[in-house]
Amino acid sequence: MTDWNTRTLTVISAGLTQPSSSRLLADRLAAATVDALAGRGITADVEIVELRDHAHALTDNLLTGFPSGGLREVVDRVAKSDGVIAVTPIFNASYSGLYKSFFDVLExxxxxxxxxxxxxTGGTARHSLALEHAIRPMFAYLRAATVPTAVYAASEDWAGSGDRELARRITRAGDELARAMAARERADRVDPYADPVPFEELLARQDL
Structure with missing residues (x-):
């Protein structure tokens, strides 16, 4: 039975180290979203995905065209999610290759x-515009419904007045995502691989 008071939230972190600032930001964004959903009487089913754990599977997927093992589970979960949080470190003024590879393999x-x-996340505030000139356009192409507030955290944002401002942006962004998730009409998505055409039927079609 579908629980209409539950929403599925998948959190994607492309941090390369462990721990990483990208994972830290992902955790805080997830917590803010969960709190905002709870304020609307909605329970969150949350899973945090570290892409570094799937790096080899992503390369295999790019070569074969099919996800395997744990990566397949992540891809399936994203497709069925009511909301996604996607966090990347910024390298050379854009998203990381690992981050891009994950979204490249989605159907x-x-x-x-x-x-x-x-x-x-990044070492300096100068890279913050990458969210708008590189990352948001990619998700627009993928037809995702990105929320208005994107959150960038530079090294100086993790302490003192910087952290207070970061906390304010995180709270606002989490509330925007929770509002969009709460309003979303839930529907089961069709897995294109779940009901394959039998091989015998394919052969019969070729004989017609």
Missing amino acids: PGTLDGIPVLLGA
Whole structure:
């Protein structure tokens, strides 16, 4: 039975180290979203995905065209999510290759209409515009419904007055994502691989 008071939230972190600032930001964005959903009487089913754990599987997927093992589970979960948080470190004024590889392997239409909160981390505030000139356009192409507030955290944002401002942005972004998730009409998505055409039927069609 579908629980209409529960929403599925998948959190993607492309941090390369452990721990990483990208994972820290992802955790805080997730917590803010969960709190905002709870304020609306909605329970969150949350899973945090570290892409570094799937790096080899992503390379295999790019070569074969099919996800395997744990990566397949992540891809399936994203397709069924009511909301996604996607956080990347910024390298050379853009998203990381690991981050881009994950969204490259998703089937077309996977993110159609799914609310997405964008986050990024970097060593300096000068890279913050990467969210708008590189990351948001990619999700627009993927037809995701990105929330208005994207959150960038530079090194100086993790302490003192910087952290207070970061906390304010995180709270606002989490509330925007929760609002979009709460309003989303839940529907089961069709897995294109779940009901394959039998091989015998394919042969019969060729004989016609």
